[in-house]
Amino acid sequence: MSALRKALTLLAVTTALAAGLPAAADAAVPATIPLKITNNSGRSDPVYLYDLGTLLANGRQGWADANGTFHAWPAGGNPPTPAPDASIPGPANGQSITIRMPKFSGRLYFSYGQKLVFKLTTGGLVQPAVQNPSDPNRNILFNWTEYTLNDAGLWINSTQVDMFSAPYAVGVQPTGGATRTTGHLKPGGYNGFYSALRGQPGGWANLIQTRSDGTVLRALAPGHGIEAGALPRTVMDDYVNRVWSKYSGSTLTVTPFGDQPNTKYYGRVSGNTMNFTNGSGAVVTSFQKPDADSIFGCYKLLDAPNDLVRGPISRTLCAGYNRGTLLVNPNQPDSNPGGFYKDAVTNHYARKIHAQMADGKAYAFAFDDVGNYESLVHDGNPAQAFITLDPFS
Missing domain, CATH: 3.30.920.50 (Beta-1,3-glucanase, C-terminal domain)
Structure with a gap:
């Protein structure tokens, strides 16, 4: 399954939840809300941000700039054509910036060191799919959060449905309330996860992708690992x-x-x-x-x-x-x-991710929300959202 389809699976869940909320919350959510991104990564690389998704007011796909202004994607082609540069300069290590997020169902990507490559087909945006060795983003260190902001509030998650990569957490501050966060790893959790996965027999270590300079880029989710030939199809x-x-x-x-x-x-x-x-x-x-x-x-x-x-x-x-x-x-x-x-015989990738989360919650597979074990925060009257780029330790 493509990265986009998995994202849509999660977003369908949050949107369905949103649809069931009372209409009284409708007037509380403005057209955009502030999103504060804080870089605690400890890395000196430049950071690039991308706010991509579907504008819920009309169903059009595109991106938002730092002010929250929507820009529709132009027509794509076959073969795919380069998408417009939708990047927003991110904060340097130890700093924060605040942008505006519109009423999207979409993703907020962030990359370290270089910009991501996005292309457009006649059917819309081509999302990164790094299980494919020829994907132009294969050697870029990046990750993303998924969110839905609509008239009933904000749902924003920390996701590992497609891969475990650059660590981050998300949060939401309700109007007049305290900030709630999820997605932080335990101290040492980033390296702890990779060490545990390397030690798991049966092909699980093959999920880890590195760059030629030795940089650990990510661990593929096991479904993508099967697709890439890294994990046996008979593993379950x-x-x-x-x-x-x-x-x-x-x-x-x-x-x-x-x-x-x-x-x-x-x-x-x-x-x-x-x-x-x-x-x-x-x-x-x-x-x-x-x-x-x-x-x-x-x-x-x-x-x-x-x-x-x-x-x-x-x-x-x-x-x-x-x-x-x-x-x-x-x-x-x-x-x-x-x-x-x-x-x-289990999903050892999900097991090891949950073991390293500070609150025990993660989106390690698409329906990790069964029983509410997912790393998601929601508020019907959000004043501000947060993404924290965490240390690689």
Whole structure:
């Protein structure tokens, strides 16, 4: 799955949440809000910022300048044509700048040392996809946050859905309230993550990408690692086979909505299919036996449409497979983080990221928000947003 599609998966979640908020918040959110970026990285490289996304007022795609003014992308081509330079000079180490963010669903990229390369096709913007060795951004140190700012407030996250790279945290200050933050690593957490991943057998160390000068650039998320040939496609097969065996003779109960405890679906395996029934015994959806790529990406054989049945069940299954809870708890989602990632066959990338987060929260896979274990902050009346570029230590 492309980086853009994964981003849209997350943004669809936050936008859907936003849609459910009361209209009373509408008048509270201005057309733009201030975003303060602080550089505590300890690096001397120049920083470049990019605020890219979809303008929610009209659905047009483009970028915002430092004042929050929207600029639509021009028409692209085939092959892709260079996009306009949308970069904003970022703060030097030890300094801060404040820009304005408009009502976007989009990404705020930041890069160290050189500008990112963006191109336009006839279908719109080409996002960086560094699992592809020929991507022009492959050797650039960069990262991004994702956000939705709309009439119901701000959702902004720290994400590792595509990769773990340059460390940062996000925050939001409500009008008249205290700032809430997430995404900070523990002291030593940046190096600790890479050391732990290098020590994990089975190909996990191959997720780490470095530059010719020795600079560690990132660790690919395992789905991208499979795509790049760094991680075996069979890496989750043993766990899936055990799940299939267990629920051939017993029932997996999924209660997908925390506020609807009586809405339950019941899964049983028959052959290559896990069928889910409702309380009346009618089959409501079915899943084929998933492969590792489907599990890590929460798509393909674990597709999650924006409906009220298959999507919520799939989200729950995706979390259970990635966290390794399906064998130890037949009632999902599992609400005990102390039991996550305990099986020898699990998403070790996600496990090691969560272990290094100061608050334990991360977006290490697309549906890490099942049970609210994601690194996201939200406020319906935001006065200011924050991004802190953290130390590489």
